[in-house]
Amino acid sequence: MFLYEVDEKITLRLLNFDDTADLFKLIDASRAYLRKWLPWLDNNTTEEDSKQFIDHAYQLYANRQSLTAGIFYNEKLIGMTGYNQLDWTNHIGYIGYWIAPQYQGMGVMTRSVRAMIDYGFQVLELNRVDIRAAYENKKSRAIPERLGFRTEGQIRQAEWLYDHYVDHVIYGILKWEWLHGAK
Template sequence: MFVYEVDEHITLQQLKLQDANQLFQLIDRNRSYLREWLPWLDTNVEPEDSLAFIDHMLQASKDKKGLTAGIFYQDKLVGVAGFNVFDWTNRIGYIGYWIGQDYQGKGIITNVVRALTDYAFTEAQLNRVDIRAAFTNNKSRAIPERLGFKEEGLLRQAEWLYDHYVDHVVYGMLASDWRKN
Protein backbone atom coordinates (compact mmCIF):
# COMPACT_ATOMS: atom_id res chain seq x y z
CA MET A 1 0.00 0.00 0.00
CA PHE A 2 1.24 3.46 -0.94
CA VAL A 3 2.07 5.71 2.02
CA TYR A 4 4.20 8.80 1.47
CA GLU A 5 5.09 11.24 4.23
CA VAL A 6 5.04 14.72 2.72
CA ASP A 7 6.04 16.54 5.91
CA GLU A 8 5.37 16.35 9.65
CA HIS A 9 1.69 17.26 9.13
CA ILE A 10 0.82 15.80 5.72
CA THR A 11 0.74 12.19 4.57
CA LEU A 12 -0.45 10.71 1.31
CA GLN A 13 -2.04 7.32 1.85
CA GLN A 14 -3.67 5.07 -0.66
CA LEU A 15 -7.34 5.02 0.26
CA LYS A 16 -8.77 1.78 1.61
CA LEU A 17 -12.34 0.55 1.19
CA GLN A 18 -12.84 1.38 4.87
CA ASP A 19 -12.23 5.07 4.03
CA ALA A 20 -15.34 5.31 1.84
CA ASN A 21 -17.63 6.86 4.46
CA GLN A 22 -15.02 9.40 5.52
CA LEU A 23 -14.36 10.29 1.88
CA PHE A 24 -18.06 10.63 1.14
CA GLN A 25 -18.58 12.89 4.16
CA LEU A 26 -15.72 15.13 3.02
CA ILE A 27 -17.20 15.34 -0.49
CA ASP A 28 -20.71 15.93 0.81
CA ARG A 29 -19.60 18.76 3.15
CA ASN A 30 -17.79 20.44 0.25
CA ARG A 31 -20.21 19.59 -2.56
CA SER A 32 -21.16 23.13 -3.60
CA TYR A 33 -17.56 24.33 -3.29
CA LEU A 34 -16.11 21.44 -5.34
CA ARG A 35 -18.84 21.58 -7.96
CA GLU A 36 -17.33 24.69 -9.53
CA TRP A 37 -14.37 22.68 -10.89
CA LEU A 38 -15.03 18.95 -10.55
CA PRO A 39 -17.36 17.18 -13.01
CA TRP A 40 -18.12 14.00 -11.04
CA LEU A 41 -20.12 15.29 -8.07
CA ASP A 42 -23.50 14.27 -9.51
CA THR A 43 -22.28 10.67 -9.71
CA ASN A 44 -21.09 10.62 -6.09
CA VAL A 45 -24.30 10.98 -4.12
CA GLU A 46 -24.05 8.20 -1.54
CA PRO A 47 -21.28 6.41 0.38
CA GLU A 48 -21.43 3.45 -2.03
CA ASP A 49 -20.30 5.79 -4.81
CA SER A 50 -17.17 6.68 -2.84
CA LEU A 51 -16.65 2.98 -2.19
CA ALA A 52 -16.83 2.28 -5.94
CA PHE A 53 -14.36 5.12 -6.59
CA ILE A 54 -11.87 3.70 -4.07
CA ASP A 55 -12.28 0.20 -5.52
CA HIS A 56 -11.62 1.58 -9.01
CA MET A 57 -8.52 3.47 -7.79
CA LEU A 58 -7.18 0.38 -6.02
CA GLN A 59 -7.54 -1.61 -9.26
CA ALA A 60 -5.83 1.17 -11.26
CA SER A 61 -2.95 1.10 -8.78
CA LYS A 62 -2.72 -2.69 -8.93
CA ASP A 63 -2.63 -2.47 -12.74
CA LYS A 64 -0.06 0.36 -12.52
CA LYS A 65 -2.37 2.66 -14.51
CA GLY A 66 -2.69 5.32 -11.80
CA LEU A 67 -1.98 6.09 -8.18
CA THR A 68 -4.53 8.03 -6.16
CA ALA A 69 -4.16 8.76 -2.47
CA GLY A 70 -6.00 10.49 0.29
CA ILE A 71 -4.40 13.64 1.65
CA PHE A 72 -4.22 13.33 5.42
CA TYR A 73 -3.50 16.56 7.27
CA GLN A 74 -2.87 16.07 10.96
CA ASP A 75 -4.29 12.54 10.53
CA LYS A 76 -7.58 13.78 9.03
CA LEU A 77 -8.67 13.13 5.44
CA VAL A 78 -8.84 16.56 3.77
CA GLY A 79 -8.60 15.81 0.03
CA VAL A 80 -7.40 13.53 -2.72
CA ALA A 81 -4.36 13.74 -5.00
CA GLY A 82 -2.27 11.53 -7.17
CA PHE A 83 -1.59 10.37 -10.67
CA ASN A 84 -4.89 10.04 -12.49
CA VAL A 85 -3.07 8.23 -15.28
CA PHE A 86 0.38 6.82 -15.92
CA ASP A 87 1.51 6.73 -19.55
CA TRP A 88 4.35 4.23 -19.23
CA THR A 89 5.15 4.22 -22.95
CA ASN A 90 6.06 7.90 -22.80
CA ARG A 91 6.91 7.95 -19.05
CA ILE A 92 4.35 10.66 -18.21
CA GLY A 93 2.30 11.03 -15.04
CA TYR A 94 -0.82 13.19 -14.96
CA ILE A 95 -1.39 14.76 -11.54
CA GLY A 96 -4.80 15.72 -10.24
CA TYR A 97 -5.83 17.08 -6.86
CA TRP A 98 -8.62 18.57 -4.78
CA ILE A 99 -8.97 19.63 -1.16
CA GLY A 100 -11.78 20.58 1.18
CA GLN A 101 -12.50 24.30 1.37
CA ASP A 102 -11.55 24.58 5.05
CA TYR A 103 -8.01 23.38 4.28
CA GLN A 104 -7.11 25.78 1.48
CA GLY A 105 -4.45 28.40 2.02
CA LYS A 106 -2.28 26.23 4.28
CA GLY A 107 0.18 25.14 1.57
CA ILE A 108 -1.10 21.57 1.71
CA ILE A 109 -1.67 21.09 -2.02
CA THR A 110 1.59 22.82 -2.96
CA ASN A 111 3.51 20.46 -0.67
CA VAL A 112 1.56 17.44 -1.92
CA VAL A 113 2.20 18.25 -5.59
CA ARG A 114 5.89 18.87 -4.84
CA ALA A 115 6.07 15.45 -3.17
CA LEU A 116 4.21 13.74 -6.02
CA THR A 117 6.55 15.35 -8.54
CA ASP A 118 9.58 14.18 -6.55
CA TYR A 119 8.06 10.70 -6.40
CA ALA A 120 7.45 10.75 -10.17
CA PHE A 121 11.06 11.50 -10.99
CA THR A 122 12.87 9.55 -8.25
CA GLU A 123 10.70 6.50 -7.53
CA ALA A 124 8.59 6.02 -10.66
CA GLN A 125 11.39 7.12 -13.03
CA LEU A 126 9.03 9.19 -15.14
CA ASN A 127 10.35 11.75 -17.61
CA ARG A 128 7.44 14.17 -17.47
CA VAL A 129 4.63 15.30 -15.18
CA ASP A 130 1.54 17.05 -16.55
CA ILE A 131 -1.00 19.09 -14.64
CA ARG A 132 -4.13 20.47 -16.25
CA ALA A 133 -6.34 23.10 -14.68
CA ALA A 134 -9.33 25.07 -15.85
CA PHE A 135 -8.26 28.39 -17.33
CA THR A 136 -10.25 30.41 -14.79
CA ASN A 137 -9.35 28.22 -11.78
CA ASN A 138 -6.65 30.54 -10.47
CA LYS A 139 -6.13 28.65 -7.19
CA SER A 140 -5.46 25.37 -8.98
CA ARG A 141 -3.26 27.03 -11.59
CA ALA A 142 -1.16 28.68 -8.88
CA ILE A 143 0.13 25.28 -7.72
CA PRO A 144 2.15 24.29 -10.82
CA GLU A 145 3.17 27.91 -11.36
CA ARG A 146 4.51 28.14 -7.80
CA LEU A 147 6.48 24.92 -8.33
CA GLY A 148 8.10 26.05 -11.57
CA PHE A 149 6.07 24.01 -14.04
CA LYS A 150 6.06 25.47 -17.53
CA GLU A 151 2.77 26.65 -18.98
CA GLU A 152 2.68 24.83 -22.31
CA GLY A 153 -0.67 25.56 -23.87
CA LEU A 154 -4.39 25.97 -23.78
CA LEU A 155 -6.85 23.20 -24.62
CA ARG A 156 -10.07 24.83 -25.73
CA GLN A 157 -13.30 23.35 -24.36
CA ALA A 158 -11.36 20.49 -22.79
CA GLU A 159 -13.90 19.56 -20.13
CA TRP A 160 -17.67 19.55 -19.74
CA LEU A 161 -18.75 20.91 -16.35
CA TYR A 162 -22.48 20.23 -15.93
CA ASP A 163 -23.80 22.87 -18.33
CA HIS A 164 -20.76 24.40 -20.03
CA TYR A 165 -17.29 23.68 -21.36
CA VAL A 166 -14.11 24.97 -19.72
CA ASP A 167 -10.71 25.48 -21.30
CA HIS A 168 -7.70 23.82 -19.69
CA VAL A 169 -4.21 25.19 -19.26
CA VAL A 170 -1.53 22.50 -19.58
CA TYR A 171 1.53 22.67 -17.34
CA GLY A 172 4.54 20.39 -17.74
CA MET A 173 7.66 19.55 -15.81
CA LEU A 174 10.51 17.45 -17.17
CA ALA A 175 12.72 15.32 -14.94
CA SER A 176 15.82 17.18 -16.16
CA ASP A 177 14.30 20.57 -15.26
CA TRP A 178 13.12 19.36 -11.85
CA ARG A 179 16.59 18.10 -10.98
CA LYS A 180 18.12 21.48 -11.94
CA ASN A 181 15.84 23.24 -9.45
Protein backbone atom coordinates in the same frame (compact mmCIF):
# COMPACT_ATOMS: atom_id res chain seq x y z
CA MET B 1 0.54 -0.13 -0.78
CA PHE B 2 1.41 3.51 -1.38
CA LEU B 3 2.23 5.57 1.72
CA TYR B 4 4.28 8.78 1.57
CA GLU B 5 5.12 10.93 4.59
CA VAL B 6 5.30 14.49 3.25
CA ASP B 7 6.16 16.05 6.60
CA GLU B 8 5.16 15.77 10.27
CA LYS B 9 1.56 16.82 9.48
CA ILE B 10 0.87 15.56 5.94
CA THR B 11 0.66 11.96 4.75
CA LEU B 12 -0.37 10.72 1.32
CA ARG B 13 -1.77 7.20 1.08
CA LEU B 14 -4.07 4.96 -0.86
CA LEU B 15 -7.56 4.90 0.55
CA ASN B 16 -9.08 1.67 1.84
CA PHE B 17 -12.66 0.74 2.60
CA ASP B 18 -12.27 2.05 6.18
CA ASP B 19 -11.98 5.53 4.60
CA THR B 20 -15.32 5.28 2.77
CA ALA B 21 -17.44 7.27 5.23
CA ASP B 22 -14.78 9.96 5.68
CA LEU B 23 -14.35 10.34 1.92
CA PHE B 24 -18.07 10.62 1.33
CA LYS B 25 -18.51 13.16 4.17
CA LEU B 26 -15.63 15.25 2.81
CA ILE B 27 -17.05 15.23 -0.72
CA ASP B 28 -20.58 15.93 0.48
CA ALA B 29 -19.53 18.80 2.74
CA SER B 30 -17.47 20.34 -0.09
CA ARG B 31 -19.89 19.51 -2.91
CA ALA B 32 -21.00 23.05 -3.78
CA TYR B 33 -17.42 24.30 -3.86
CA LEU B 34 -15.96 21.33 -5.75
CA ARG B 35 -18.75 21.32 -8.32
CA LYS B 36 -17.40 24.47 -9.91
CA TRP B 37 -14.30 22.64 -11.17
CA LEU B 38 -14.77 18.85 -10.91
CA PRO B 39 -17.00 16.91 -13.30
CA TRP B 40 -17.57 13.77 -11.22
CA LEU B 41 -19.64 15.08 -8.27
CA ASP B 42 -22.92 13.75 -9.64
CA ASN B 43 -21.36 10.26 -9.75
CA ASN B 44 -20.59 10.29 -6.03
CA THR B 45 -23.81 10.89 -4.13
CA THR B 46 -23.76 8.00 -1.63
CA GLU B 47 -21.27 6.20 0.57
CA GLU B 48 -21.56 3.24 -1.78
CA ASP B 49 -20.37 5.47 -4.64
CA SER B 50 -17.35 6.46 -2.56
CA LYS B 51 -16.67 2.80 -1.78
CA GLN B 52 -16.80 1.95 -5.49
CA PHE B 53 -14.43 4.85 -6.22
CA ILE B 54 -11.95 3.51 -3.65
CA ASP B 55 -12.18 0.02 -5.14
CA HIS B 56 -11.73 1.32 -8.69
CA ALA B 57 -8.78 3.52 -7.67
CA TYR B 58 -7.12 0.53 -6.03
CA GLN B 59 -7.63 -1.61 -9.15
CA LEU B 60 -6.07 1.09 -11.34
CA TYR B 61 -3.16 1.34 -8.90
CA ALA B 62 -2.67 -2.44 -8.91
CA ASN B 63 -2.62 -2.35 -12.72
CA ARG B 64 -0.13 0.58 -12.70
CA GLN B 65 -2.56 2.81 -14.58
CA SER B 66 -2.90 5.52 -11.94
CA LEU B 67 -2.10 6.42 -8.34
CA THR B 68 -4.83 8.17 -6.36
CA ALA B 69 -3.95 9.09 -2.78
CA GLY B 70 -5.80 10.69 0.07
CA ILE B 71 -4.22 13.75 1.65
CA PHE B 72 -4.22 13.30 5.41
CA TYR B 73 -3.51 16.36 7.55
CA ASN B 74 -2.94 15.45 11.19
CA GLU B 75 -4.40 12.04 10.28
CA LYS B 76 -7.64 13.55 8.91
CA LEU B 77 -8.64 13.11 5.26
CA ILE B 78 -8.84 16.59 3.70
CA GLY B 79 -8.43 16.02 -0.04
CA MET B 80 -6.97 13.93 -2.81
CA THR B 81 -4.00 14.05 -5.15
CA GLY B 82 -2.23 11.69 -7.45
CA TYR B 83 -1.55 10.57 -10.94
CA ASN B 84 -4.90 10.36 -12.73
CA GLN B 85 -3.09 8.61 -15.55
CA LEU B 86 0.33 7.02 -15.93
CA ASP B 87 1.58 6.77 -19.52
CA TRP B 88 4.35 4.16 -19.30
CA THR B 89 5.14 4.27 -23.02
CA ASN B 90 6.13 7.93 -22.82
CA HIS B 91 6.97 8.06 -19.07
CA ILE B 92 4.44 10.80 -18.36
CA GLY B 93 2.29 11.23 -15.26
CA TYR B 94 -0.80 13.43 -15.21
CA ILE B 95 -1.42 14.90 -11.77
CA GLY B 96 -4.79 15.96 -10.41
CA TYR B 97 -5.81 17.25 -6.99
CA TRP B 98 -8.54 18.76 -4.86
CA ILE B 99 -8.80 19.86 -1.24
CA ALA B 100 -11.64 20.86 1.08
CA PRO B 101 -12.01 24.66 1.05
CA GLN B 102 -11.31 25.07 4.77
CA TYR B 103 -7.78 23.65 4.27
CA GLN B 104 -6.81 25.95 1.41
CA GLY B 105 -4.20 28.64 1.90
CA MET B 106 -2.10 26.56 4.31
CA GLY B 107 0.39 25.22 1.76
CA VAL B 108 -0.90 21.66 2.18
CA MET B 109 -1.67 21.16 -1.50
CA THR B 110 1.60 22.64 -2.71
CA ARG B 111 3.58 20.35 -0.38
CA SER B 112 1.46 17.35 -1.35
CA VAL B 113 1.84 17.91 -5.09
CA ARG B 114 5.58 18.56 -4.66
CA ALA B 115 5.85 15.19 -2.87
CA MET B 116 3.88 13.47 -5.62
CA ILE B 117 6.22 14.96 -8.25
CA ASP B 118 9.29 13.82 -6.28
CA TYR B 119 7.80 10.34 -6.08
CA GLY B 120 7.02 10.36 -9.80
CA PHE B 121 10.53 11.28 -10.86
CA GLN B 122 12.50 9.35 -8.25
CA VAL B 123 10.45 6.18 -7.74
CA LEU B 124 8.23 5.83 -10.80
CA GLU B 125 11.08 7.08 -13.04
CA LEU B 126 8.83 9.37 -15.05
CA ASN B 127 10.38 11.79 -17.52
CA ARG B 128 7.56 14.33 -17.50
CA VAL B 129 4.71 15.45 -15.27
CA ASP B 130 1.66 17.28 -16.63
CA ILE B 131 -0.93 19.25 -14.73
CA ARG B 132 -4.03 20.54 -16.45
CA ALA B 133 -6.32 23.07 -14.84
CA ALA B 134 -9.33 25.07 -15.92
CA TYR B 135 -8.28 28.46 -17.24
CA GLU B 136 -10.40 30.33 -14.70
CA ASN B 137 -9.41 28.12 -11.74
CA LYS B 138 -6.73 30.45 -10.37
CA LYS B 139 -6.18 28.47 -7.16
CA SER B 140 -5.53 25.24 -9.02
CA ARG B 141 -3.29 26.95 -11.57
CA ALA B 142 -1.23 28.54 -8.79
CA ILE B 143 0.13 25.11 -7.77
CA PRO B 144 2.11 24.30 -10.94
CA GLU B 145 3.10 27.94 -11.32
CA ARG B 146 4.47 27.96 -7.77
CA LEU B 147 6.33 24.69 -8.39
CA GLY B 148 8.18 25.88 -11.50
CA PHE B 149 6.14 24.23 -14.25
CA ARG B 150 6.09 25.79 -17.69
CA THR B 151 2.83 26.91 -19.24
CA GLU B 152 2.74 24.91 -22.45
CA GLY B 153 -0.58 25.85 -23.94
CA GLN B 154 -4.29 26.10 -23.64
CA ILE B 155 -6.91 23.68 -24.91
CA ARG B 156 -10.21 25.29 -25.80
CA GLN B 157 -13.36 23.65 -24.42
CA ALA B 158 -11.33 20.77 -22.97
CA GLU B 159 -13.82 19.68 -20.34
CA TRP B 160 -17.60 19.58 -19.95
CA LEU B 161 -18.67 20.73 -16.47
CA TYR B 162 -22.38 19.92 -16.10
CA ASP B 163 -23.73 22.68 -18.34
CA HIS B 164 -20.74 24.36 -19.99
CA TYR B 165 -17.27 23.79 -21.35
CA VAL B 166 -14.09 25.10 -19.74
CA ASP B 167 -10.70 25.67 -21.32
CA HIS B 168 -7.65 23.97 -19.80
CA VAL B 169 -4.18 25.37 -19.33
CA ILE B 170 -1.47 22.73 -19.75
CA TYR B 171 1.54 22.83 -17.46
CA GLY B 172 4.54 20.56 -17.78
CA ILE B 173 7.86 19.89 -16.13
CA LEU B 174 10.63 17.52 -17.16
CA LYS B 175 12.64 15.37 -14.80
CA TRP B 176 15.90 17.18 -15.50
CA GLU B 177 14.23 20.56 -14.85
CA TRP B 178 12.80 19.35 -11.55
CA LEU B 179 16.03 17.78 -10.37
CA HIS B 180 18.09 20.81 -11.35
CA GLY B 181 16.28 23.59 -9.61
CA ALA B 182 12.89 24.26 -11.21
CA LYS B 183 11.29 23.94 -7.77
